[in-house]
Amino acid sequence: MIDKNSPIPIYHQLEEYIKSQIECGALKVDEAIPSEREYAERYQISRMTVRQAINNLVNEGYLYRQKGRGTFVNKQKVEQKLQGLTSFTEDMLERGMKPSSKLLSFQIIPADIQVASRLKLKENTPVYEIQRVRLADDVPMALETTYLPANLVKGLTEEIINQSLYKYIEDTLLLTISEAAQQIEAASAKEIEVKHLEIEKGSPVLLILRTSYLQDGTPFEFVKSAYRADRYKFVHTMKRTSS
Amino acid sequence: MIDKNSPIPIYHQLEEYIKSQIECGALKVDEAIPSEREYAERYQISRMTVRQAINNLVNEGYLYRQKGRGTFVNKQKVEQKLQGLTSFTEDMLERGMKPSSKLLSFQIIPADIQVASRLKLKENTPVYEIQRVRLADDVPMALETTYLPANLVKGLTEEIINQSLYKYIEDTLLLTISEAAQQIEAASAKEIEVKHLEIEKGSPVLLILRTSYLQDGTPFEFVKSAYRADRYKFVHTMKRTSS
DNA sequence: GAAAGATAGTTGTATATACCAGAGGAAAAA
DNA sequence: TTTTTCCTCTGGTATATACAACTATCTTTC
Known part of the structure; x- marks a missing residue:
């Protein structure tokens, strides 16, 4: 034991x-x-x-x-399950759909100013960049780009990200995911999103920017997602904090 | 020491x-x-x-x-308080902007199928319908339509809704607002939104549908909001619930 | 029989020590 | 000058030990 x-x-x-x-x-x-x-x-x-x-x-x-x-x-x-922080995979399963991915790119790059700021790193610190088309029931649902500090999640492979990244982080690296801050906005689809999401130019997309933190407050993940507006709605619950 | x-x-x-x-x-x-x-x-x-x-x-x-x-x-x-359930007024003050409103309509109507379903009422039950343009620093920010069960919030006046609806509900009616479920999506602006939000046809808007509940689980408010995508981002935090 | 005391078991607090692993800067080498 | 190495700082893990404080039970005493 x-x-x-x-x-x-x-x-x-x-x-x-x-x-x-x-x-x-x-x-x-x-x-x-x-x-x-x-x-x-x-x-x-x-x-x-x-x-x-x-x-x-x-x-x-x-x-x-x-x-x-x-x-x-x-x-x-x-x-209260609804408000929990979940990965795309967990989210889709919850909605009764079959999640899958198409990997577009997977590389280590120096962090630009936005990524560095979100992950509380110095500019040009090496980070993993993973760009994927996320599918639900084999239909494009979102274009997602994930950034991870390279020194935090060493030894990341294509295989692992094709499984569950969160599972790997929690079960293998033994890091505890604690919470995330999200920013949700609407926008018109850009060229790259039009292409991969199979939508028309100018179609609305739901942009979700998420920074996730470990228990000690270290940011470990920054995700930019563009969801097809006609297929995805973000759902959550909130509590009223008495003033 | x-x-x-x-x-x-x-x-x-x-x-x-x-x-x-x-x-x-x-x-x-x-x-x-x-x-x-x-x-x-x-x-x-x-x-x-x-x-x-x-x-x-x-x-x-x-x-x-x-x-x-x-x-x-x-x-x-x-x-870390940002995650709480807030009214438009509270939300804008939090962001350091001056909130105001332009009342478009205020009437009692029979609930249609969507509103009735959200508020757990029978169809055609009388509900207040309040439609407003919400301004921040005197610039249109959102078009908002609120539905309230007429039998729950009796004696509602224009004056009250120009003050704070939440304050009235909590302090005068002595009802306790507990939590809300939200649905957030992106869409292209419709005719009426184009007109009141001063945006171009086809511009993206952020749609937020909210149902708020009292402590005993009774729904008391259903709000449909269309925010200008270029001016508003929805921000919140989430906790990870360990599986 | 009832009260008092002893006893054994539990968690709570505190110390001293040891080594490991990550981060960062200083020194040495290229 | 740039890169590499090393040293020292940090928190992380683990052990052994000791006694205090509390609970429950058993035993003795009245």
Whole structure:
């Protein structure tokens, strides 16, 4: 279960293990999980390491502690899914469509002023540029250009981006995607968009500029997307913050 | 500053101290705070204790870490407020512009199929229809049509809607606005939008359809807005919900 | 039988130490 | 001058240990 020689931190392995135990029902709601000392003993790791794993799960709301009694499984939080930050792939699946991509270009280039500013990098810092036509049910839906700091996502290959970039970032690089700021506007299709989206010149497109951040606030992704206005609507929910 | 004999845990004392330093401006946004080792040395406490204090502040969003560089002060939550549900008036004030309106029509009409569906009413139920040109710094920004169930917001007058509708609903009718669902798309300006927004035929516009709900889930407002694409961008933030 | 005390188990706080990995600048080499 | 190497700073991970504070149970005492 716990592999000390793995490059994945022990506390993270334990976190995943406990989470899986909760999800498969081996640990039930309001039931005490094994004590910190027991985990330490069982897997021959330090109690402080166990604490680090449990602390994270407490912060994420999976567990709660009671001094002198133990640590218990929390009720699953009912997430409001609609407003979540999702990739194109996740978005399309949610809408019941089959997502696919056509890769136009994939290269490392020096960041121009806009990209550098969005990713909080110095100008000309190397970044991946990935340009794709995004398809839904095999019909062009959007023209998307993604920029990633080259030093953050080393070893990116065509294969990976054909799978799920977000999955790679979260599961392999072990980075935690936290939040994103989006800017949405309407525009007339430019030459390149006319060509790849198979629309007429002057047709309206929905432009979405997104900057995504890791938990520590580091920007890790800047995406420019141009969606076909006749095929795509952006949907989200908002809460009223009482003044 | 740090009292080892206090019954208050050391890490908590340090937390409060760092927070006060942020609030009084001694530590500025995006500025590095002293390193963990420096705090440990300065107050003769263990680095792990310092880490515990800083961890908590990171989890609460006061600080963010960057491996190899240091720990930095985060933007205050006030700057992260943009995501809230706001009226046009509040939105423009937030952007530093002067909002105003030109009332085009104000009447009670039977709900058509779209409006009835959005407000969860039967067709032909009476609703207020308010059509306005929204101006920012005296320049047309959007054409907006609002629908309100007549039985929910009785006694609506032109005066009230020239003030703040949200204020009236919350302060006078004592209804609590909870959340809204929005649908954002791009389109080409229609005849009526061309006329009132002073744009050319075929210009792109940003369409925003919003349904707002009270705390008990009752829809109380349906708004159709067409914004000038060259003057308005919709901005918001999203959180990543871990799968 | 009821109250008081001991006991064992839990999490909470704190220290000292060690090594790893990323970032950045200084020194050395080309 | 430009490139490379190295050193030192940073936070990240992990261990071992100790005692405090709280909870629940068992045991003794009244």
